[in-house]
Amino acid sequence: MILTRSEEMLLLAVHRLQHDAYGVKIRLLMKEFTGKEMAFGALFVQLDRLSQKELLKSYLSDPTPERGGRSKRIYQLTTEGKQALIRTKKVQDSIWENVNGLGLDKA
Amino acid sequence: MKGLKQKPPRFFEWLMRIFFPDNGMYSTVGDMHEQYTFIAESEGKSKAGWWYRYQVIKSLLPIPFHKLVWNLTMFRSYMKVALRNFQRQKLFTFINVSGLAIGIATCIIIGLWVQNELSYDQFHKNADRIFRVEREITRDEIDGRWPITSAKYKQALIDDYPEVIDAARFWRRTFSIKDSNGDLRRETLFAVDNSVFNIFDFEFLHGSKETALDRPKTIVLTQDAAIRYFGSFDIIGNTLELEWQGEYTPFEITGLLKDLPENSHISFEMLMSFNTYPKEAFTSWRSNYLHTYVLLDEVAQLDKINEKLKGFIDNRLEPEYGDLIVQGRSIHDVLKLYLFPITGIHLNPSENYELQAGGSFQSVVIFSSVGLLILIIAGINFINLSTARANRRAKEVCLRKTLGAYKKQLKIQFLQESLLLTVVASCLGILITLAFISFYDSIFSNQFPAVRFFSGYDILLFSGIVFTIGLIAGLYPAMQLSKFEPAQTIKGQFQSTGKKSNFRRNMVVFQFSISITLLIGMTIMYQQMSFINTKEIGFEKENVVLLPSRSSIVADRLETFKTKLLANSEIISASGSADLPGDAAYSNGNLHSHEGVGTHFSSILLNCDYDFIETYKIPFLAGRNFSRNLSTDTLGTIILNETAVGKLGYKPNEAIGKLLDRGDANNSLKIIGVVKDFNFQSLQYNIEPAAFMLSTEYITAISVRIAPGDIVKSLKLIEDAWESTFAGELFEHSFLDERLQMLYISERQTQTIIIIFSAMSVLVACLGLFGLAAFTAEERTKEIGIRKTLGATIANIFSHLTKDYLKWVLISAVIAWPVSYYLMTSWLQNFAYRISLNVWPFVLSVFTALIISLITVSYQSLKAAGANPLDSIKYE
Numbered sequence: 001m002i003l004t005r006s007e008e009m010l011l012l013a014v015h016r017l018q019h020d021a022y023g024v025k026i027r028l029l030m031k032e033f034t035g036k037e038m039a040f041g042a043l044f045v046q047l048d049r050l051s052q053k054e055l056l057k058s059y060l061s062d063p064t065p066e067r068g069g070r071s072k073r074i075y076q077l078t079t080e081g082k083q084a085l086i087r088t089k090k091v092q093d094s095i096w097e098n099v100n101g102l103g104l105d106k107a
Numbered sequence: 108m109k110g111l112k113q114k115p116p117r118f119f120e121w122l123m124r125i126f127f128p129d130n131g132m133y134s135t136v137g138d139m140h141e142q143y144t145f146i147a148e149s150e151g152k153s154k155a156g157w158w159y160r161y162q163v164i165k166s167l168l169p170i171p172f173h174k175l176v177w178n179l180t181m182f183r184s185y186m187k188v189a190l191r192n193f194q195r196q197k198l199f200t201f202i203n204v205s206g207l208a209i210g211i212a213t214c215i216i217i218g219l220w221v222q223n224e225l226s227y228d229q230f231h232k233n234a235d236r237i238f239r240v241e242r243e244i245t246r247d248e249i250d251g252r253w254p255i256t257s258a259k260y261k262q263a264l265i266d267d268y269p270e271v272i273d274a275a276r277f278w279r280r281t282f283s284i285k286d287s288n289g290d291l292r293r294e295t296l297f298a299v300d301n302s303v304f305n306i307f308d309f310e311f312l313h314g315s316k317e318t319a320l321d322r323p324k325t326i327v328l329t330q331d332a333a334i335r336y337f338g339s340f341d342i343i344g345n346t347l348e349l350e351w352q353g354e355y356t357p358f359e360i361t362g363l364l365k366d367l368p369e370n371s372h373i374s375f376e377m378l379m380s381f382n383t384y385p386k387e388a389f390t391s392w393r394s395n396y397l398h399t400y401v402l403l404d405e406v407a408q409l410d411k412i413n414e415k416l417k418g419f420i421d422n423r424l425e426p427e428y429g430d431l432i433v434q435g436r437s438i439h440d441v442l443k444l445y446l447f448p449i450t451g452i453h454l455n456p457s458e459n460y461e462l463q464a465g466g467s468f469q470s471v472v473i474f475s476s477v478g479l480l481i482l483i484i485a486g487i488n489f490i491n492l493s494t495a496r497a498n499r500r501a502k503e504v505c506l507r508k509t510l511g512a513y514k515k516q517l518k519i520q521f522l523q524e525s526l527l528l529t530v531v532a533s534c535l536g537i538l539i540t541l542a543f544i545s546f547y548d549s550i551f552s553n554q555f556p557a558v559r560f561f562s563g564y565d566i567l568l569f570s571g572i573v574f575t576i577g578l579i580a581g582l583y584p585a586m587q588l589s590k591f592e593p594a595q596t597i598k599g600q601f602q603s604t605g606k607k608s609n610f611r612r613n614m615v616v617f618q619f620s621i622s623i624t625l626l627i628g629m630t631i632m633y634q635q636m637s638f639i640n641t642k643e644i645g646f647e648k649e650n651v652v653l654l655p656s657r658s659s660i661v662a663d664r665l666e667t668f669k670t671k672l673l674a675n676s677e678i679i680s681a682s683g684s685a686d687l688p689g690d691a692a693y694s695n696g697n698l699h700s701h702e703g704v705g706t707h708f709s710s711i712l713l714n715c716d717y718d719f720i721e722t723y724k725i726p727f728l729a730g731r732n733f734s735r736n737l738s739t740d741t742l743g744t745i746i747l748n749e750t751a752v753g754k755l756g757y758k759p760n761e762a763i764g765k766l767l768d769r770g771d772a773n774n775s776l777k778i779i780g781v782v783k784d785f786n787f788q789s790l791q792y793n794i795e796p797a798a799f800m801l802s803t804e805y806i807t808a809i810s811v812r813i814a815p816g817d818i819v820k821s822l823k824l825i826e827d828a829w830e831s832t833f834a835g836e837l838f839e840h841s842f843l844d845e846r847l848q849m850l851y852i853s854e855r856q857t858q859t860i861i862i863i864f865s866a867m868s869v870l871v872a873c874l875g876l877f878g879l880a881a882f883t884a885e886e887r888t889k890e891i892g893i894r895k896t897l898g899a900t901i902a903n904i905f906s907h908l909t910k911d912y913l914k915w916v917l918i919s920a921v922i923a924w925p926v927s928y929y930l931m932t933s934w935l936q937n938f939a940y941r942i943s944l945n946v947w948p949f950v951l952s953v954f955t956a957l958i959i960s961l962i963t964v965s966y967q968s969l970k971a972a973g974a975n976p977l978d979s980i981k982y983e
Contacts, residue, residue, distance in 0.1 A: 022134070022138065023134070023135070023137075023138030023141075023142075024138050024141045024142050024145070027142075039162070039165070039166075040135075040138065040139060040142070040162055040166070041162070041165060041166040044135060060134060063137075066141060066144060067137035067138075067140045067141045067144075068114065068115075068120075068136070068137065068140040070134060070136055070137025070138075070140060071134050071137060072134055072137060072138075073134035073135075073138075
């Protein structure tokens, strides 16, 4: 299965954040990646779908006071998630291999 | 940390919690909270608040929108499927809808009638504070309710009791009235105090509510009377001539009233001022002939006042009623004074001196239950047919389940279907009701007694009831239908027999128990009423013409009139009297025996002339009639009936020559004759002691016995004789048998309605049976085909298919018998003269039910049995 661009970014964000991978932080990182604000609604829908595809799993942390006493739902990559990322990376690499004349070097 | 104190907008946070429950951990809410805190710290609280609100609204808005769109789509799809189903199964749909429609129509009709019965006298603003003053007198251990009082109560009650704000008297009088053309009419009206307008809400169109009937010889008309006499409403200041003390005297019209509503226990077209009668005329406490009503203040409590009224008896009445007191008892044992709420009068009318024939609480209960029972029968049809046909929907249900429908959705689908049917049925039901009411109005001259005005409340109530019926009737089928397991069903394992058909059988048995009970009740009511109609009442009621008259001229020239009449062979005899059969208004009195100290009894006293007993053909058991030839008969003689003689302890022939008196030993009365018992009142009451006394002065009616045959000619003869004898007196006539029929009007009405509705219930139950039979026959098509191939005859198959149903009807009969026996025995207790229950109504009703259900079932059975087995086996 090949991931879409946003799926790939979300999974990478989750992977990079490790034990801090919950809604707010993922959204921040996504903003860093793309430079755009992502609506919470859109974020949760995506995370939900990835969980349904079993690329992500999640657990609830202990409640913290700065969140009004609510728990964090912390996401983690599943084995399938990791494999999907690797597969996607490979496909991309092969696509990008030997691409010349776009001016990639200058950037 | 500063952020800790800042909280997102509470309402929106609540919304989030409701819509994103997240197993109670609210991690989403937590994320939002954290972000909110972050924005609040970096960009300020208000910006963070708005951001929060925006996020919540943005994510919530699609939810109701999607819900609506999907529900509508599903609704449309369900409706389409439902309509297709109805179309495919026209017979079942027809049975369901028509049965329910009949049930609903019955309920509406009965509901309207009951509503009308309960609404009596509620239209007065102060209805709950208006009471009638009534007395209860115990004579010979029998309680009698007397809603009449003397004229003196009114002022005395106002004087003695501060709670009594106002009081008014209604005195029913009959007058001859001369209209503007000089024609005479007889009118019954009330002489009333002007205070009636303070107590009751009789609406004035013209004239002053405060003073209309203050002056003597003033009169107030309703719209109907105004049109009748003047043809216009512009009548204030005009006069009507009433026969007042023998002369036609002008009475001034001082007011025009709006016509009274039907649901009033007091009805009149004219009121005259009570002050027309001189105050000196009313001095006696014991002349009771008028109705007194009081208005209490807002805090007064009925039971407390009734307790206080004992003081009224002590202070005012005891000296007057000394003779009532039997030794060793107080006046309170024999005389009670109490207030009766006017809103209760219609359903609890007094048997004596009531202003209007009332209804009965019992009929209200009977009708309501009959209506409810019919609705239940129709509902059972619905449930039975829907569950019976469940298998046809099984595949649909399973397909829906396989495609992901929840059980709840299926339930909703089937409930929607049953609601759709109920709504269609209630529209039909309303049409049936309208048809019934206009039919009733055109068949009977009077209007169907129902409230004709529907308030928004009624409509709301009705929709609520229809909705409930739909839900209740649809609930069981919906539960059953949504239960199918896809895996089993698709493999073809239906469970159509066994437990579920047991349920249907029980329901059918229940339906038929109700129907048979109603049939038995109907038969017994019919028997009882025809028993009363044909019962010997002790005198011959046919061919007697009654001529009412209050005028003194009539009494004076009565003998001349009689001579003129008897010259014709068509007239057999004629008599004047003060009382007529069927009147509740007899005078009552105590008769004391001269032998055996203290023997006394209460008796009806009938004043009549020499020919009364002969005219009514009341047979003598002993002694003789009053005789013109014996001048001693004019005073001090009396004729008793059997019951009265029995009270004295004599045999009829022993009684002749014995002396009685009416409480004054010096004016004794000699018994000269004893007649057979006769029944002047409704046969609901026992025969009371009665006595005839000779009176030629006090005559209020003439009874004429005519020869059977040409009634029109006889009437013409009577009218001619009347005109030539009492020139100028109003001629009116009625027939005795018709008058006596009036006594049974309310029973007759009950009977008619019960018969109609019992027929309805049987019809609806049979509709259901027809549907079930059709279903079974269809379901067993293959079985029948195989049986026929193996050699079964049509008769075999017919009996095979039919005997089950007949067995059910018989089981229902076993249930219905004791129930109806108990119910009808208690109904018959209302009658003093009643039939003894025999076995026939019970057998006959079951037989009828059997025949009707046999006819119903056999159509389907014969159709199935007669089918070609080849087709049957190929069926499916």
